Amino acid sequence: MTAPKSTAARQLSRLRRARLPLVSPIRRLRALLIAIAVVFSLCAGRALQVQAFDAKTYATAAADQMQQTQVLPASRGEISDRYGDILAFTEDTVQVVADPKMIRTNGKMTDGQMTSYDREVAAAAPQQLAEILARHLGNTPQSYLPQLTDPKSSYKVIAKRVPAQTFADIQAEMTQAKLLGLRRITAPTRRYPNGSLASNLIGWVNQQGEAAGGLELSLEKQLKGTDGKEVYDSSPNGKIPLGDNVLIPPQNGHNVGLTIDNSLQLLAEQRLAKALADTGAEAAAVVVMNPNTGEMLAMANAPSFDSNDPGKSNPQDMTNRITTNAYEPGSVQKILTFAAMLDSGTIDPDEKVKVPAVIKYDKVNSVHDAWSHGEITLRARGIFAKSSNLGTITLARKMSKEQLYSYYTAFGLGKRTNIGVGGESAGLLPKTNIADYTRDSNSFGSGLSVTAIQNAAAVGAIVNGGVYHAPTVISTMDGQPYTRPNQDTTPRRVISENTSAQVRSLMEQQALNQTSPAFSINGYRIGAKTGTARLFDPGCNCYSRDRLVVSTVGVAPIDNPQVLVYAVVWNPKKGASGAAVAAPIMHDVMQLALPRYAVPPSSTKGVKLPLQ
Template structure:
C-alpha cells in the first residue's frame, strides 16, 4: 500500500520494485521534484511513482536558464535538502501569525492610549520645549552727566551679530527637496561670500568666520559683540544686495540682537572719575564700577517658537521687557575739569613731575567740582593706557602731605585757645626730637616769629614748638575729626584711609605729624580737611554724586553727605589770617581782584620699593576769597625734577585754576585789600 502524504492524497497503483543500486529513469521536472521532496521525508522510503513518461533531454550546460523554471517544467535539477521549521502545518502557521499580530496591535494601541490619554500633556510640553527658544533682551545702561547735564557716559544702540551656520551653508535652501543648478551654485558660494562680508564690516580673520560657519551641531553662533548699529546696517545692506548686487539673489543667515555700547563723549575728561566698562558691559573702574548694580538695569527675555528653518511667524511669543539702568548726575563741572586738566598738564611739564593731581571743592558743601589725574586715559579706549593710570590717584594714593598739614595743626591749636595769628615764638636754628634734630628748609639763626610768620615761612621748628603745648591724644583727635585716618566717603571706589598715629604716639611722632611727616593722606581727604579749617570750622563729607533717578522716574537713594563742626568760627578766622600771610609774603602770588589764602607743602616721598625716603612731593592748597572762601583748590605734583618747593611748582597751578573758576561761579571780587600784619616781632 502506498504511503499517504498529509492524510489527504488518493491511493496510488502499485509499482514495480527497482533493483538495489539502480538509477531511476529520467522523468519530468514534476516527478523529479516529487522525488526530491519524498527523499526528504522522515521515513527515508522512496514513494511510488506514476507510470514512466518519455524522458526529456537536459539542456546543454553551456546555456543555463536565466530564470528559475516554474514547477514541473524544465530540466531535472538536483535539490539540496530543505531544513523545515517544526511548525509545518498551514493552519498552525496562520494561528501563530495571528497571535503575533494581535500582540503587536495591543502594544501599539497601548502606547497610543498612553501618549494621547494618560501622559499627553507631558509629552506635548516636552515637544513644545524643544521648539521654544529664549533670547535675552539687553537693558540700556544708565547715563552719567555732570552738574550741568553734560553727558559724560551714555549708551548707544549696538548689536550682537550672530549666524545660523546651516542657513549660511545652504543660503536658505531646503535640502529636503531637489535644487536647481543655480541654487546649488549659490549654496556652494555662500560660506565664502558671507565670510568675506563679515571681514569687510566687522574685521577679524576669514578663517575664523569659516570655522564658525562650518559648525553642524548648532543653529546659533555669535561672531561679534558691541557692533555699532550703523555698521550692522551696512553689513545687512551687502547681504541683501547678494550675488549680483541687485538684491534678487541675497545671502542669508546673518542676524542681530540688541547689545548697547557704552560711549564716553568727552573721552579723557574726568575719565578717572567716570571709569569704563569691560567687554562684558560691567563696570571695571571709577563710578562705572561703584554704581554698576544700578547703572546696568535688569535684562529682559523673549521666548518664541522656532522650527528647523527659523522662527514660526504665528508661534507663541512672550516678552519680559528689560528695565533700563538708573541715571546719575555728578557734582563735577566737565568744562572746569577739562580746563583744569590742561592747566595741570602744563604745570607738570614745567615741574618735570611724574604724576599730578588736582582737586577743586565747594567750600560751603564739600561737593567736588573738578577732579584731575595725570597721566589719565581715554575712557573710550582704556586698553591703550598703562594699567597704573587706570585708577584714581586722588583717592587711592596715600602720601605724606608735608607743610600743608600745618594748617590743621594751627586750627587745632587755635580752637584750643593756645594760638592766635599774633602768638609769638622764638625759633632756634634746630630742635631736638627723639634722638635727632629737626631743621627748617632754610638756614637761619634764632628767629622771632608770630604764628602768622611761622605759617608764612613754613617753619617746622616753630610748628613743633607750638604743637608741644597740646596733648598728643588731643592733636590726634582733632586730625581724626578733620577726616584723616578714615575713608573720605566721597562715593569713589578704592579710597585709601591714609595713616594717622593714635594718641599714644611717641613724642617725636607728635613733632613729625605737626608739620606733615609721619602720617599719610589722599588728595580728596586733605582737601576736605582744609575746607573745614577755612570755611568757618564745618567739615563736609566730600561728595561727587549729586543725585540718581531710576528708569521709572523714582529717585535713587543716594547717601546724603554728613557735616560736623570741628573748630569754632573764631579759630577758622585765625587760620585764614595765617594762610593769607603766605600769599602776601612774596610778590606774584596774588590773583588779580581777589584776596586769596594758601599753604605750600614739600614732603619727602616714601618709596615702598626701597622702604626709604626717595624724592619729594610738592603741593599747594589755595582758597578764595580770603574773607569768605567759596572754592578750595589743592594740587599735588609727585616726584618733580625741576625743583621741589610747592610754593614754586604747585602754587602757580592752583592760581591758574582759581582764576578760571572764580568768575565762572560768579564769585564777587574782593572789595578790601589784604591786611599788612607782622610776621616777626622784636
C-alpha cells in the first residue's frame, strides 16, 4: 500500500502543473515571429528583385499597359479637272465607338473604385449619351441604348462616316455633362461631289479605304500617301496630358489634275444617256480630244455608276469602255488605210479605180459593199466618201502586207496607249504572215480590233498634220506638269503634212456627201467617217448576226482641226449604221465643244469634189 503524499508534495505538484502552460505560448510566439520574419524576408527579396534587378523589365511592362498607339491616316490626294473643279476628295470623317464597360463604371477600373457620385452619373449615362447621339446622328435615343448598355462588350461601333466636326460637337456635350465612354476612330471617307460624272474614268474607293477601280487604283501610290502614328500614355479617363507622347505626322497623298473638262464631260454623258434611250443600245461611249496635243477633254461612258455608292451598280457598267472594250472599227479604219496608201505614194485622191460588184474567195466567202452595184468606176476619193469596201480592198492590194502593218503600228494599233487607266486593252493587229483575205478585211476594218482611245489617237495623228501624240488624261501632280513614267509622250511624225491635208479632204467629202444634218455644223467645215461592224460572239466563235457596233469620228474645223469627237455605240436596237446612230452623238457634242473652246468658225465653205 502506497503511503499518501504529504501536503508539501501536493502543493509542489500543483505548482509545476500551473507553470507548464507558460512554456507553450512562448514557443508559439517564437514560431510566429520566425514565420513573420520569413514572410517579410520573402517580400523584401521580391521587392529587391522588382526594384533593383528586374526594375527595367517591370517598368517597361507597366508602361506598355499604359501606352496606346493610334494610326494617323494620310489624307488621300484630290482629283480635279483641267480647271481645278474637284472630282474626288477625302472628307475628315470618323467612326463613333462606345465602351459599354466604361459607361457602366463611369470610367473607373472596377466597381469598388466608384463613389456614390460615380454611381449616380453612371446610372444616368446611357440615356444621356443616347440622347446626345440622337441629336447629332439622328434616329431615336432608344435605338442606341442596346449598344451603350451591352454588359459583355467594351467595343461597339455606333456610327460610321461621321464628320469629324459632328463628333467634336458630341464630345463637347459629353465634357459638359462629365460623361465618358464614347470615342472616335479616324476613318476618312472618299467623296465624289458629282456622283456618276466621269466615274468610269475616276473609279472609286471602297468603305475599307481601298482603291478599287479607275484612276483611283492606277494612281494608288501617288494618291494614298503614307500613314503616320501617335504613341501616348493613357488612363481610363483618356490621354495623360503630361505623359510620354511620340508623334509621326502622316505624309498626305499627291493632288492629281486631269485634262478632262468637267462641264463638257457632263454634256457628253447626258447626250449618251439620250442615245441609249432613243436607240435601246447596250452601251455607248464618246471621246473628245484635242488632236494637236493628245489631251482628253471628255471620256464619257453609258451606262455608268455612282462612285459614292458602287455597291448598287452593275459590274459591267463600272469599266471604262473607252480603254477596255476592244471591237472591230469598221469603216473608220479606212482613214488609217487611206493615210498609209497616200503617204506611201501608192494612190492619188483623183485616181480612177474599177470597183467590182463582189470579191469572192471561195464558194462561201465573199465581200460586198453596203449598197448593191455592178462593176463601177470611182475615184479614190469616191471610194472613201462612199465607203466602198471593194474599192478599198482593190487599192490596198497595191501595198505589201509589211507596209500596211508598219503604218498601222505607227498609228498605235496593236498596243496599249498607256494612258494610265487600269485594264487597258491592246486590241488585236494581225502580223504580216497573214492570208490575203485577212489583209483585205483589215483594210476596211474587219479581222482586227481596237479600243476607242487607240482609234481616237490614231485619227488625231492623221488629221493634225501627221504627228502622233500619245493620249493623255493626267496633266499635273501637285500643280506641276506630270508625265507618266511608262508612257512615251514624245511626239513623232507618222505621215507627211501633205498626206494629212489629203486625208482631211477625203473626210470632208464624206461629210459633204451625206444627207443627214448630223454631218453639218453651222459655221464650221467638218470632216467625218462612219463605221459599222458586227460584234464577235465568243459563244459560237463567230460574228453575231444581229449585234452591231457602230461609230462615227468627226474633226473640226477641217482646215485646222481643234476638236476631235469619236462616238461608239454597242448593239443598238434602233438604227443599224454609224451614220444613223453614232453621227448624231458626234454632231451634238462637237457643236457644244467648238464654241466652248472659242474655236473660230471657218472662213470658207467646203466644196464637193468629183467622186466618180
